[in-house]
Amino acid sequence: MKWHNLFHPSLFPLQRKVFFLLFFGVIAVSLLFPLSAAAGAKYKIETKYTSFIFNSREDMLRFNDEIDFGGGGLSSLFGSRSKNVTSEFANKVDLLFEKAQAILDMRKKMRKVRVRVYSNQSELEEAYWKIFKGRCNVRGWYVYEFNTVFLNVKDVHEGMLAHELGHAIIDHYLTVRPPRATAEILAKYVDLHLHEEVKRYD
Numbered sequence: 342m343k344w345h346n347l348f349h350p351s352l353f354p355l356q357r358k359v360f361f362l363l364f365f366g367v368i369a370v371s372l373l374f375p376l377s378a379a380a381g382a383k384y385k386i387e388t389k390y391t392s393f394i395f396n397s398r399e400d401m402l403r404f405n406d407e408i409d410f411g412g413g414g415l416s417s418l419f420g421s422r423s424k425n426v427t428s429e430f431a432n433k434v435d436l437l438f439e440k441a442q443a444i445l446d447m448r449k450k451m452r453k454v455r456v457r458v459y460s461n462q463s464e465l466e467e468a469y470w471k472i473f474k475g476r477c478n479v480r481g482w483y484v485y486e487f488n489t490v491f492l493n494v495k496d497v498h499e500g501m502l503a504h505e506l507g508h509a510i511i512d513h514y515l516t517v518r519p520p521r522a523t524a525e526i527l528a529k530y531v532d533l534h535l536h537e538e539v540k541r542y543d
């Protein structure tokens with residue numbers, strides 16, 4: 342399985358950075374705020390550390406079911422789709438974020454990570470094409486320039502979310518972003534050890 346942080350400043354000469362920032366800015370705006378009316382009605386959830394954008398509430402409910410973390414909460418205990426499902430979702434995501442920070446031992450205040458969740462594989466591939474102009478062979482990814490994680494609701498689990506949030510945490514914690522391979526090792530460590538007790542280092 343591979344899902345990667347594909348952009349790293351070392352890939353580009355410094356003088357091209359401004360151009361790329363502008364370039365990515367335009368793409369980010371077009372991805373996050375599409376002009377078509379049909380695509381305009383998104384379902385958004387703000388949590389303490391993240392800001393999620395779904396196509397619909399149904400996608401959020403499905404995503405919530407796929408993310409197995411932190412014991413579930415009341416609505417899953419009673420099997421009802423209570424209105425508390427939104428706060429259950431937010432708590433779960435924030436708990437997962439804090440766990441990723443704890444595993445990495447990288448706790449630092451940072452702006453909220455955006456998570457764009459698409460409804461299916463073809464939407465994910467379309468988004469990938471818009472950003473990278475290439476064929477999508479990853480299941481999800483994080484783009485530092487947008488501070489955004491991209492995922493598909495039909496192919497997601499808590500490990501993938503933790504991995505991608507891990508990329509955001511890693512890239513924002515260190516003053517100089519680590520090389521891609523190093524960042525990937527760290528992010529993999531997060532999803533591998535997600536369900537274990539965090540080791541203590543003295």
Ligand SMILES: [Zn+2]
Nearest residue numbers: 344345346528
């Ligand atoms: Zn990765």
